[in-house]
Amino acid sequence: MDHTTDHKQAASAIAAWARAGQGNPLPAWDDLPAIPLYMDQVILYLSESLRLFQPEGEPSLLTSSMINNYVKNGLIPHPEKKKYRKEHLAGLIVLCLLKQVLPIPDVKALFSGREMDAAAYQLFRQAHNAALENTCRALENTCRQEEDLQQAALLLAVEAAARRSAAQRVLRELEEAPGGKKSKAKPQPGEKP
Numbered sequence: 127m128d129h130t131t132d133h134k135q136a137a138s139a140i141a142a143w144a145r146a147g148q149g150n151p152l153p154a155w156d157d158l159p160a161i162p163l164y165m166d167q168v169i170l171y172l173s174e175s176l177r178l179f180q181p182e183g184e185p186s187l188l189t190s191s192m193i194n195n196y197v198k199n200g201l202i203p204h205p206e207k208k209k210y211r212k213e214h215l216a217g218l219i220v221l222c223l224l225k226q227v228l229p230i231p232d233v234k235a236l237f238s239g240r241e242m243d244a245a246a247y248q249l250f251r252q253a254h255n256a257a258l259e260n261t262c263r264a265l266e267n268t269c270r271q272e273e274d275l276q277q278a279a280l281l282l283a284v285e286a287a288a289r290r291s292a293a294q295r296v297l298r299e300l301e302e303a304p305g306g307k308k309s310k311a312k313p314q315p316g317e318k319p
Contacts (some may be wrong), residue, residue: 127248136275137269137272138269138273140265140269144266144269146262147178147259147261148262148263148266150260151251151255151258152175152251152255153175153219154274155212155251156249158216159171160212162206163210164208164209165193168188168210168215168218169189172187172218172219173187176219176223178224179268187222193218201221202214202242213243214242216246216247217237220233220247221233223254226292227289228294235300260268261282265278
C-alpha cells in the first residue's frame with residue numbers, strides 16, 4: 127500500500143469514529159440504571175457506555191481497583207452493601223472522562239463541596255456532549271475535505287493543552303482565594319509568613 131491509500135484508510139476510520147461520536151451522548155441521569163449494581167455490573171455498564179473513549183489496545187478506563195481507590199480517596203461515596211447507585215455511576219463517568227485531561231486531585235477539586243447529583247451530572251453531560259458533537263463534526267469535515275490529519279491532530283492537542291492549562295489556573299486561583307483551601311497558609315506580598 128502506498129501513502130495515499132494509508133491516508134484514505136485512516137481518514138475513513140477517523141470519520142467513522144467521528145460520526146459515532148456525534149450520535150453517542152453520555153447517558154442521561156434518568157437513563158442510568160435505577161437499581162443499584164455490583165462492582166462487576168458497574169464495570170460492564172460503564173465500559174459499554176464509554177466505549178467510544180476507550181483507545182484500542184490500551185488498558186481499560188475503569189477497573190475494580192480504580193473504583194476502590196476512588197472510594198478510598200473520597201472521589202465517590204462508599205457503596206451501600208457493595209452496590210453502586212446512580213450517584214456512583216455518574217461520578218465514575220465524570221472521573222473516567224476528566225482523568226484523561228486533568229490529574230485526579232484537580233478532578234476532585236472541581237467537585238469539592240458538591241455531591242454528584244442529577245443537576246451536577248447534567249451540567250457535565252451537557253458540556254461534554256456539546257464539546258464532543260462540535261469536535262466530531264469538525265473532525266468528520268476534515269476527513270471529508272481530505273485535509274492533513276496529522277495537522278488536525280496537532281491542532282486538537284494544542285487546544286486540549288490550552289484548555290487544560292486554563293482549567294488548572296482557575297482551580298489554583300480558587301484554591302488560593304479567600305476561603306479557598308490554601309488561602310490561610312499563603313502570606314500576602316510584603317507580609318511575614
